[in-house]
Amino acid sequence: MPNINPHLDAPPHAGGRQRTPSDYVQAIREGDRSSLSQAITLAESTRPEDQAQARHILDACLPHTGDSIRVAITGVPGVGKSTFIETLGGRLVEAGRRLAVLAIDPTSERTKGSILGDKTRMGTLARHEEVFIRPSPTSGSLGGVAQTTRETILLCEAAGFDTVLVETVGVGQSEIKVHSMVDFFLLLALAGAGDELQGIKRGIVEMADAIAINKADGENRAAADRAQAAYQRALQLLPPDDAERTPPVLTCSARTGEGIDRVWQTITAFCAAAQDDGSFEQRRRQQAIYWMHQTIEHRLQQDFFNNPAVQAALDDVEAQVAAGTLSSLAGAEKLLAQHHGPEPETNT
Numbered sequence: 001m002p003n004i005n006p007h008l009d010a011p012p013h014a015g016g017r018q019r020t021p022s023d024y025v026q027a028i029r030e031g032d033r034s035s036l037s038q039a040i041t042l043a044e045s046t047r048p049e050d051q052a053q054a055r056h057i058l059d060a061c062l063p064h065t066g067d068s069i070r071v072a073i074t075g076v077p078g079v080g081k082s083t084f085i086e087t088l089g090g091r092l093v094e095a096g097r098r099l100a101v102l103a104i105d106p107t108s109e110r111t112k113g114s115i116l117g118d119k120t121r122m123g124t125l126a127r128h129e130e131v132f133i134r135p136s137p138t139s140g141s142l143g144g145v146a147q148t149t150r151e152t153i154l155l156c157e158a159a160g161f162d163t164v165l166v167e168t169v170g171v172g173q174s175e176i177k178v179h180s181m182v183d184f185f186l187l188l189a190l191a192g193a194g195d196e197l198q199g200i201k202r203g204i205v206e207m208a209d210a211i212a213i214n215k216a217d218g219e220n221r222a223a224a225d226r227a228q229a230a231y232q233r234a235l236q237l238l239p240p241d242d243a244e245r246t247p248p249v250l251t252c253s254a255r256t257g258e259g260i261d262r263v264w265q266t267i268t269a270f271c272a273a274a275q276d277d278g279s280f281e282q283r284r285r286q287q288a289i290y291w292m293h294q295t296i297e298h299r300l301q302q303d304f305f306n307n308p309a310v311q312a313a314l315d316d317v318e319a320q321v322a323a324g325t326l327s328s329l330a331g332a333e334k335l336l337a338q339h340h341g342p343e344p345e346t347n348t
Contacts, residue, residue, distance in 0.1 A: 212251070235249065250263055
């Protein structure tokens, strides 16, 4: 089988010189997956020089972004997200679409390591020439998404991928992060509706553009139908979205493929309606502003903890707060004072 990436063995330097952002952009636009992966790695890096280069690459790629459908797929662990994506992805490739899958893996708070196993779980899908799968660690960020997931979406779009699926870690209070970077938010659920309705926070259900009851096959079919009815009743109690839409509740089986096409039809119909009424572009504009604010917060936090004065005082202040001799508020104020430096002297 020929290498699907003819540039894979290309050296990291072009013509004996360090690669420039223009080199990366040209290669990404030509479909060089190695360069795409390297650009994503630069965006994920915490090194200032890598971040600066990533910003130049993203700025140059920006005119070539936006022409995709961005879909988030979330649900409790064990709901079958990876199997669902592999089945759906296979259908999309058959239909002629180019698919990028951003599989976000949880990062251990103890070891800072992550599993990054979605290429293994999506083995069949990963072999398709028109599919790019990028597992990324959350690195402790909230919402089950990596800090740079949005930048990765833009880079994949610049590389010509017209469908981007973002698989999140699970469901949680901060899932608004992924909701704020996609066009459609799909919540996968399981049969046994009573238990699942208790286990999923109302805020997640409110954000969903559709709910799909997975594993609706065999002996589980009747239970899936009951779960569908229970979710439909629950959604009637929630206010509709701005377009007066109530999220549909579907059933499907990622194992057999039943109902998968209908889920995709629901996604495309939603996006088409949003484009017709103008809410599609409005949502994307609001998302861009939101992520500008998120980036500012992230960079300010990085700048704060990289400040040598803060680093020198941090252990001592943390020890005082832990011992109860200093309040959390006072500790924060003390570190902020270190960050800001001494007050300038004024002449009286």
